[in-house]
Amino acid sequence: MNRHVLSVLVENQSGVLSRVSGLFSRRGYNIDSLSVGETEDPKVSRMTIVVRGDDYILEQIKKQLNKLIDVIKIIELDPRQSVFRELALIKVKTGDNRASIIEIVDIFRAKIVDVANETLTVEMTGDEAKIEAFLSLMEPYGIAEIVRTGLTALERGNREIKNQRKYEED
Amino acid sequence: MKAAEALIKCLLEEQVDTVFGYPGGFILHVYEALRKSPIRHVLVRQEQAAAHSANGYARVSGKVGVCIGTSGPGATNLITGIANAYMDSIPLVVITGQVKSSMIGRDVFQEVDITGATESFTKHSYLVKDAQEIPRIIKEAFYIASTGRPGPVLIDIPSDIQEAKIDFSYPVSVDIRGYKPTVKGHAGQIKRAVKAIGESKRPLIVAGGGVLLAHAQSELQAFVDKTGIPLVHTLMGKGTLPSKDKHYLGMIGTHGFARANRALTRSDLIIFIGVRVADRAWGGVSDKALQNVRIIHIDIDPAEIGKNVGTQIPLVGDAKTILPEITAKVSRVDTAEWLNELNGYRNENPRPETGLVNPKYAIQLLSDKLNEDAIMVADVGQNQMWAARNFEDRPGRSFLTSGGLGTMGYSLPAAVGAKFAAPKRQVVAVMGDGGFQMSLFELGTIKTHQLGIVMVLFNNTRLGMVRELQSRNYGNTYAVDLEQNPDFIKLCAAYDIPGIRVSDNSQLQEAFDKALKHNGPFLVECMVDPLEATL
Ligand SMILES: Cc1ncc(C[n+]2csc(CCOP(=O)(O)OP(=O)(O)O)c2C)c(N)n1
Ligand SMILES: [Mg+2]
Numbered sequence: 113m114n115r116h117v118l119s120v121l122v123e124n125q126s127g128v129l130s131r132v133s134g135l136f137s138r139r140g141y142n143i144d145s146l147s148v149g150e151t152e153d154p155k156v157s158r159m160t161i162v163v164r165g166d167d168y169i170l171e172q173i174k175k176q177l178n179k180l181i182d183v184i185k186i187i188e189l190d191p192r193q194s195v196f197r198e199l200a201l202i203k204v205k206t207g208d209n210r211a212s213i214i215e216i217v218d219i220f221r222a223k224i225v226d227v228a229n230e231t232l233t234v235e236m237t238g239d240e241a242k243i244e245a246f247l248s249l250m251e252p253y254g255i256a257e258i259v260r261t262g263l264t265a266l267e268r269g270n271r272e273i274k275n276q277r278k279y280e281e282d
Numbered sequence: 283m284k285a286a287e288a289l290i291k292c293l294l295e296e297q298v299d300t301v302f303g304y305p306g307g308f309i310l311h312v313y314e315a316l317r318k319s320p321i322r323h324v325l326v327r328q329e330q331a332a333a334h335s336a337n338g339y340a341r342v343s344g345k346v347g348v349c350i351g352t353s354g355p356g357a358t359n360l361i362t363g364i365a366n367a368y369m370d371s372i373p374l375v376v377i378t379g380q381v382k383s384s385m386i387g388r389d390v391f392q393e394v395d396i397t398g399a400t401e402s403f404t405k406h407s408y409l410v411k412d413a414q415e416i417p418r419i420i421k422e423a424f425y426i427a428s429t430g431r432p433g434p435v436l437i438d439i440p441s442d443i444q445e446a447k448i449d450f451s452y453p454v455s456v457d458i459r460g461y462k463p464t465v466k467g468h469a470g471q472i473k474r475a476v477k478a479i480g481e482s483k484r485p486l487i488v489a490g491g492g493v494l495l496a497h498a499q500s501e502l503q504a505f506v507d508k509t510g511i512p513l514v515h516t517l518m519g520k521g522t523l524p525s526k527d528k529h530y531l532g533m534i535g536t537h538g539f540a541r542a543n544r545a546l547t548r549s550d551l552i553i554f555i556g557v558r559v560a561d562r563a564w565g566g567v568s569d570k571a572l573q574n575v576r577i578i579h580i581d582i583d584p585a586e587i588g589k590n591v592g593t594q595i596p597l598v599g600d601a602k603t604i605l606p607e608i609t610a611k612v613s614r615v616d617t618a619e620w621l622n623e624l625n626g627y628r629n630e631n632p633r634p635e636t637g638l639v640n641p642k643y644a645i646q647l648l649s650d651k652l653n654e655d656a657i658m659v660a661d662v663g664q665n666q667m668w669a670a671r672n673f674e675d676r677p678g679r680s681f682l683t684s685g686g687l688g689t690m691g692y693s694l695p696a697a698v699g700a701k702f703a704a705p706k707r708q709v710v711a712v713m714g715d716g717g718f719q720m721s722l723f724e725l726g727t728i729k730t731h732q733l734g735i736v737m738v739l740f741n742n743t744r745l746g747m748v749r750e751l752q753s754r755n756y757g758n759t760y761a762v763d764l765e766q767n768p769d770f771i772k773l774c775a776a777y778d779i780p781g782i783r784v785s786d787n788s789q790l791q792e793a794f795d796k797a798l799k800h801n802g803p804f805l806v807e808c809m810v811d812p813l814e815a816t817l
Contacts, residue, residue: 123460127409131401138402168588175585179425181406184460 115144115163117196117265119273120177121158121184122152129184134157135180141165141173147196150197156184158273161220187276189265197259197275200243202234205254213253220246231256286311286444289377289748292317292420295452298348300324300702302332302340304359306352309379309446316350324702324731327723329356330697332597333363334721335432335649336337337372338699341682342657342707346373346700353379354392357438361400362689364434368403369686370518371495372549373432375423375571376404383411387557397438405433413446418453425456431583435802463582467604471597475553475578478595482551482576484620485511488534490508490563491518491685492556492581493601496525499523499677501605502555508609510617511553514542516563517670518685519556525675531624535563537667537816541627547571548623549642553581554603559590560686626646636811640787641665641740645672645810648710648738648794654678656708657700661693661717663747664816669712671817691720694737698724701733708736708798715741715764728803729777735804736797737774737781742810743767750816774805781805 122128129148136143140194146161151158165172177183189196203226204213217224217234220242228232234244236246240263247258267273283291289312293301302321305313316323318423326332328792329351341557347367351360355377367374380386381393386436397407406426408419416439480483483757493502502522510527515522517537523530532539536547546552546567550577557563559579577584579605580591580601584669587596597604632642645668651656655678658668666683673681682700684692718739728735752759771781782793784806797804 127397127407130398134401172585172589175589179583179585181458181461 113142114170115245116165116170117191117194117263118161118162118163118174118186119189119265120155120172120186121151122159123182123184124155124157127180128157131180131182131269132161132177135147135176139172141169144225147262147264148282159189162263180194185273187273189267190264193269194265195262196239196265196266197237198240199245199265200236200242201259202247202250203256203258204250205236205256206230206232207253209253213250216246216249223247241267283448283450284311284444285316285416285446285448285727286315288346288416288448288450289420289439289444290315290318290321291450292417292452293321294319296420296424297763300541301348301350301586302326302333302699303333303340303350304329304356306356306379306392308381308441309350309356309377309444310756311441311453311781312350312377312379312439315368319507319798324697324698327726329359330363330691331373331698331721331724332369333360334692335699335702336374336376337367337370338682338696339703340372340699342373342680342703346375346424346477348375349378351379352392353381353396354394355392357396358399362687364400364436366684366687366689366692367434368405370431370491370684371497372434373427374434374763375420375427376434376436377437378436379444380409380438382442383440383444384438392695393433396434398626400436403434404436407436407438410440410443413448415445415450416448417450417783419670422456422458426458426461430461430697431492438492447775464584464602465603467597469598469609470783472604472607472611475597475608478551478576478578478613479511479553479608479615481507482550482615483511485551485615485617486545486549487513487553488509489493489513489515489519489522489555490544490557491516493519493522494556496556496582496601498556498600498602498605501602501609503527505605505609509612509615510621511615512545512617512621512717514545516557516560517683518683520670521675521679522683523675526620532629533670536565536657536720537671538563539629541624541629544627545624549575551576551578551805554581555605556581558583561590564590565739574674585814586672589702610806630817632738632817633786633815634816638786638811639740639790639808641668641808641810642672643722643787643815644738644740644790645669646710647790649674651794651798652710653708656710657682657697657704658710658712659683659693659700661689661711661713662715663691663714663745663751664742664814665712665714665717665746667816668740679797691718693717693722694724694728697735698727698733701735709734710736710738711740714746715739715743715767715770718770725774725777725779729779732802733789734800734802737805739770740810741767741770741807742812742814744812746812747816749812770805770807779805781807783809784808
């Protein structure tokens with residue numbers, strides 16, 4: 113079960129998210145994360161969808177997504193030629209360890225965005241591996257809460273999704 | 283003008299002359315506009331029938347079928363008909379009323395999230411939020427429903443939107459950036475297909491409903507004539523090639539003919555045309571049997587290619603344009619030996635006579651009596667298979683049934699739609715006693731319009747298909763007994779519809795002659811042995 117990152121342009125309309133997520137649940141596709149937001153064109157949203165599946169499943173996902181009228185374009189992002197990022201907010205219990213936590217935060221170039229008497233809230237951006245590494249270092253101190261955006265991604269270089277061909281015509 | 287009036291104007295722009303529907307509080311603005319229009323509204327007796335009638339209408343007329351219902355229960359009653367049309371790729375535009383925009387989400391009287399409920403079995407749907415968008419939405423809906431792989435499109439219109447005033451102008455064209463169906467086949471793949479056909483010894487065409495949806499029967503015939511390749515078809519593909527053609531081998535699948543199914547496993551090149559290779563057609567064929575088989579798959583929906591069976595040569599596009607391209611390039615295949623082998627295959631032996639009506643014989647007899655352009659609409663169950671296996675396909679004839687969803691109660695309302703689409707053609711609705719009772723209420727519509735539909739009811743006092751499955755798999759039968767059936771002849775009489783009960787084969791001739799001569803609806807009730815087999 114390989115992991116694939118799909119970048120999907122969709123009409124920025126109500127109902128689109130439900131159609132896309134409904135498709136995944138109905139057809140039993142495994143989805144790791146889905147993030148969505150407006151693009152340079154306010155009428156278009158872009159979704160980054162991380163899915164798991166073999167070649168057959170991946171092909172079906174692309175084809176079925178493409179059948180949705182609101183889906184404009186789908187590309188699969190090659191990890192070697194793309195920037196993958198995720199944002200996580202982590203609330204860590206400080207106890208007597210405030211100083212050592214701050215030290216790790218600095219090493220990871222993360223940011224402390226809130227300080228309270230018993231916790232520190234850290235904002236951290238990076239690829240999945242970096243976030244996982246940071247979380248495992250925070251684990252011993254006690255993590256109160258985590259929230260993650262899910263992966264968002266863009267191809268490196270000058271290429272733009274809107275100039276690329278639809279997958280099936282490749 | 284009011285948006286409701288604009289909606290009707292749009293329907294006229296789309297050449298709609300007949301709609302099937304049922305009114306209610308939240309669709310009244312539309313009904314008021316409809317009342318003043320030249321469009322014929324057929325009042326069904328339950329909304330599910332409106333969707334099935336629109337389905338029958340679409341399949342016979344080649345146009346988009348239109349049905350209308352009110353919000354809440356009207357909309358939910360339409361659901362089975364929408365799902366049914368989706369599974370069989372039938373172009374429908376379904377219009378539902380909705381509660382006022384400002385009330386949506388508050389669970390007010392007769393509110394239901396119908397776009398949400400039907401999301402997974404509509405091709406697309408709209409919840410109209412701005413009345414000014416109505417012309418564009420209607421234009422798009424008809425375009426989406428009828429192009430590419432056809433299917434149902436739902437338009438849900440809140441009542442305040444129906445009433446709002448808009449400036450009307452009908453768009454001349456459609457441009458949906460996410461929807462550009464492929465029509466023309468890929469030249470390289472066509473070349474590969476031609477080559478594969480040239481190299482094959484035992485090629486076989488599997489034709490499906492897509493051929494009929496593409497209106498590509500004559501293109502298929504030309505392809506068969508030129509290449510000499512034999513053909514089998516799915517249930518939905520019945521009618522793609524005349525039964526008398528020497529290349530015709532019959533229907534495949536769970537209830538298909540032994541000869542046709544056997545051909546599948548012996549072929550070295552299978553050419554799927556407009557087939558989604560669904561389990562009922564394909565269930566029996568193991569992957570192992572396909573190890574040395576090459577497959578060409580022609581379909582307008584790229585997602586169907588490779589979904590259920592692997593393909594070496596995928597060909598996305600419209601069968602009506604792709605087939606002539608292949609035909610032009612391909613040469614005749616020497617299939618003499620292959621046809622000889624196929625002709626040696628035997629079909630199953632029917633069960634001996636029971637003393638009651640033999641439904642297979644009845645359909646054969648009726649088929650012989652029917653006109654060259656007759657329409658048979660079969661319901662679901664044993665009656666469906668008796669009809670599908672024994673109704674002779676001829677050019678110009680139509681066979682309609684619910685293939686993908688297998689919806690009991692389909693045939694009577696679909697026959698209503700078929701008759702409205704083609705008043706001059708003979709329309710026969712074949713039903714079981716179970717399925718008839720699922721759509722009995724449509725006798726009302728049939729009576730009102732004096733529709734000349736011949737209803738052939740196979741009364742085996744059982745849910746026969748289930749009875750057969752249970753006996754085979756559990757050695758028992760349960761909850762399939764319909765011994766307390768009403769007197770169907772009397773029931774029809776209550777609607778002033780005449781009928782004859784036939785209890786053995788010898789009475790069939792006369793009954794069918796009478797029914798076909800009768801000007802108006804007619805019931806022929808055939809008493810069938812409860813143990814009669816499907817095959
Ligand atoms: C709406 C619906 N409910 C249940 C079924 C399951 N089902 C399939 S065939 C069948 C029996 C049909 O009985 P009848 O209409 O009398 O036809 P017969 O098989 O006896 O010819 C049933 C219950 C179905 N296909 N559709
Ligand atoms: Mg029955």
